[in-house]
Amino acid sequence: MRIKLKFEENEKKFIDRVNELSGENIYSCYQCGCCSSGCPFVFEMDILPNQIIRLVQMGREEELIGSKALFLCASCFTCQSRCPKGINIANVAEAVRHLIEPKGKDYFGPQEIPVELADELPQQALVAVYRKFSK
Amino acid sequence: MNSNGKKKRIGVFVCHCGVNIAAMVDVKRVAEEMEKYPGVAFSTDYIYMCSDPGQQLILDKAIEEKLDAVIVACCSPTLHEITFQNAVKLAGLSAFQVEIANIREQVSWVHTDREEATLKAIRIVRSLVEKIRFNKNLEPIEVDVTRRAMVIGAGISGIQAALDIADQGYEVLLVEKEASIGGHMIQLSETFPTLDCSQCIMTPKMVEISRHPNIKLMTYHEVESISGFVGNFTVRIKKKPRYVDEVACTMCGDCEEVCPEVVPDEFNLGLSYRKAIYLPFPQAIPGTYTLDIDSCLGLWPIRCSACRDACEVNAIDFDQKEEIIEEKVGAITVCTGYDLYSMKSLGEFGGEKYEDVVDGLEFERILSASGPTGGKVCRPSDGKVPKSIVFIQCCGSRDPENHKSYCSRICCMYTAKHAMLYKHHVPDGQATVFYIDVRTGGKRFEEFYQRTVEEGEVLYLRGKVSKVYKEGDKIIVHGSDTLTGRKVEMEADMVVLAMAMEKKEGTEELLRKLNISADTDGWLAEAHPKLKPVESINAGFFLAGCAHGPKDIPDTVAQASAAAAKVGALFAKEKLQHDPAIVPVNEELCSGCEICVNVCPYDARELDSEKGIVIVNEVLCEGCGACAAACPSGAAQKRNQTDNQIFSMLSAILKI
The missing domain is CATH 3.40.50 (Rossmann fold)
Incomplete structure (x- = not known):
């Protein structure tokens, strides 16, 4: 597969927005892969946490829209505690989710909640789930 | 006018x-x-x-x-x-x-x-x-120069600097706090990229040190304090009691045999044991036993004295006392070297928990023919030959968030060397290296690295390890390979951590005594990063080797020779010239209040109690002007920067 890197206005804007929303500097990542080595959900991920950062650095918004990994991140902050450059990767993932959600698909809908569970489910959890998994 | x-x-x-x-x-x-x-x-x-x-x-x-x-x-x-x-x-x-x-x-x-x-x-x-x-x-202002140098630290940098100064015809005091000279280099197995045996190339230099007529070797000595200035330092050196007469000792080993006290051997980094009376290693210089008072059963009030009774030449003297020796020198070269960053700081790699997780220096001893295993690669826990070793690079280096922000420079090469030597010892073993970047910027370094990968069949995985733990008698390593985008888990018999280098323990204390500065990481600061790399900011002090920052042996030797050349250039001058732009005292204005005496950072000013005024040692005064700012009467004014001049300058600047 060959991709063309253009760094046009919208790509740059995407990178800047991720930096702004996450409060992290994604350029400081030197791709050591420590986040991916330690991530407890990496076995289910299609791309690794370090690759999420890489794709942001390259401005590959469309590729991130299709990625499952972003939505598997549980924000456990294991990556952040190990990152030698002090990047909070969970924050970056959250920022990217926020930016691509309106363009992506729904990962979760109310019909998927079992009726017997609906009464007991804390509202907070429902709100969080909608925020994270639907556009 | x-x-x-x-x-x-x-x-x-x-x-x-x-x-x-x-x-x-x-x-x-x-x-x-x-x-x-x-x-x-x-x-x-x-x-x-x-x-x-x-x-x-x-x-x-x-x-x-x-x-x-x-x-x-x-x-x-x-x-x-x-x-x-x-x-x-x-x-x-x-x-x-x-x-x-x-x-x-x-x-x-x-x-x-x-x-x-x-x-x-x-x-x-x-x-x-x-x-x-x-x-x-x-x-x-002209000053005499004492043509005699002191070198602190006798690893490869101190040895090289001392030899090069001595060969120029000047006397050298080589001060080493350990019992023998040699430093870290003598602990290494083989050296990259040529694989010369470290001891084979270093011992000739060590012997030369002991035989050189211009070198006064002072092992088991520590610098206590320093006063004076470039060309004219007075150094007080503490001689620690060895309790063995260096000249009389024949190194027969009788004392060691009878000594009942066994402690971990620091030369082998605790991988073997030594007695309380010991020879650091066979080629130690000076060739003498040393009684380690901290592990000895005690000299007072009750002595075991088994060693003294066994010594046929009566070399053991329990009555040796600490001595302070005063020496005059004209230049000081600081070669205090490095320590490896402790494995304790990286808990996730288990270096402190598991015997089979070792640091680079420990692995050097395991590979060394004179090491605790006699040159056979065995793992420390059970002595088995490891069939798979995982090497982890950048342990503590390049990690500004949690550890050291700098690159330790030598780990890429020594890890490649470790992997290659391991494959020489265990041809059917698997060597795997986790790396972030491989930096081989030295002469024939890249070729060596390529050879390790190609001929050694060493697998390099690009990613950092997150976790190391034990399962049965295997060590499990969790890492990733960012090139394939996979998380990797593997079993190993042994793990070698390429720990970062850091300043030698005790460097700060020494620097305080010498009154010279270090950078934010604790490495000695050079006067100019490019143009004065071997001079300290303070005149008369020179630096070489890893005390100045991580470097390999060729760079260390080059820097030590450069520092020696600088010492030579200093000694070649008939007289030293001191900047006359100092702060003298106007005797008519001075009231002898001594405020300036207290603010002077160079101890250049003192009260003349007879005259009731302050007098200045012109050679010690660096013209910093602290006294001029503090003097309430205007008696202390820097030459060519008087209050009058400063006020004129200010009005010229402020005038529109």
Whole structure:
């Protein structure tokens, strides 16, 4: 597969927005892969946490829209505690989710909640789930 | 006033520095404005004042225009002050009739508004015109030099520096706090990229140290305190009692045999044991046993004295006491070396928990023919030959968030060497290296690394390890390979951590005694990162080896030789010249309040109780001006920077 890197206005804007929303500097990542080595959900991920950062650095918004990994991140902050450059990767993932959600698909809908569970489910959890998994 | 009592004729020379200054400062305008300024007899600009034609311009105009003083508006005085002083000397002027107006570092490089920058440049030049009106011609203060050097630390850098100074014909005191010279290099197995045996190439130098007529070897000694200044230091050195007569000891080993006390051997990093009376390693220099008082059963009140009874030559002397020796030296070279960053700091790699997770230096001992395993690669826990070893690079290095921000420089190469040597010992073993980047920027380093990968069949995985733990007798390593985008988990028999280098323990304390500075990571600070890499900021101190920052053996040896050459250059001078721009005392004004004595950082001032005033040691005074600022009566005024001059400068700067 060959991709063309253009760094046009919208790509740059995407990178800047991720930096702004996450409060992290994604350029400081030197791709050591420590986040991916330690991530407890990496076995289910299609791309690794370090690759999420890489794709942001390259401005590959469309590729991130299709990625499952972003939505598997549980924000456990294991990556952040190990990152030698002090990047909070969970924050970056959250920022990217926020930016691509309106363009992506729904990962979760109310019909998927079992009726017997609906009464007991804390509202907070429902709100969080909608925020994270639907556009 | 000039020497004839007439008003000084001052010349102003404004440099463009290519576009470095001219892009942000209107240099032509500065020159024009200055031409109109009172006292300025001549003013011009030129593209490169430091070039030959530029210097010639200053020289010619100084003669032609009968100038008494010259101001060059250019870069920092640390760069070209001497150049321009030499230029005006040819015109018969004193070096003290040159002032540098720094309009590059202080103006063009730090401003963005051309108009404002130009005005600032004019103000700075103006202030120096005011200053130079009152500059007096001073004569340098001459000082004798003691042609004798001290080298602190006797690893490879200290050994090389000592030999090179001694070969120039000067006496050297080589002070080492351990029982033997050799440092870390003598612990290494083989050295990259040529795989010479470390001991084989180092012991000839060590023997040379012990035999050299110009070298006074002081092992088991520590620097206690230092006073004095460049060319004239007085050093107090503590001689720690060895409890063994170095000359009488025949190294027969009888004492060691009978000694009942067993402790971990630091030379083998605790991988083997030694007795309380011990020889650090077979080729130790000086060749003598040492009684380690901290692990001995005790000398007082009850002695076991088994060693003394066994010693046939009566070399053991329990009555040795600590001694303080005073020596005079002219230059000091600091070669205190490094320590490996402790594995304790990286808990996730289990270095402290599991015996089979070792650091690079421990693995060197395991690989060494003289090591605890006799050159056989065995793992420490059960002595089994490891069939799979995982090497982890950048352990603590390049991690500004949690550990050290710098690259330790040697780990890439020694890990490649470890992997290759392991494959030599265990050809059917699997060596895997986790790395972030491989840096092989040395002569024949890249070729060596390629050979490790190709011939050694070593697998390099690009990613950092997150976790190391034990399962049965295997060690499980969790890492990733960012090239394939996979998380990797693997079993190993042993793990080797390429721990970061850090400053030697005790460096800070020593630096406080020497009164020299270190950088933010604790490495010794050089006077200039590019042009003065072996000099300390303080005159008379030189540095070499890993005390200055991580480096490999070739770089260490080169730096040590360079430091030795600098010491030689210092000793080759008949007299040392001290800057006469110091702060003397005006005896008529001084009331002897001693405020200046207390603020002086160089101990240059003291009260003369008979006269009731303060006197100054001109050689110790560095002209920092702390006393001048503190003196309530104006008795302490720096030469060529009097209160009068400072006030004139201020009004010239503030005047619109």
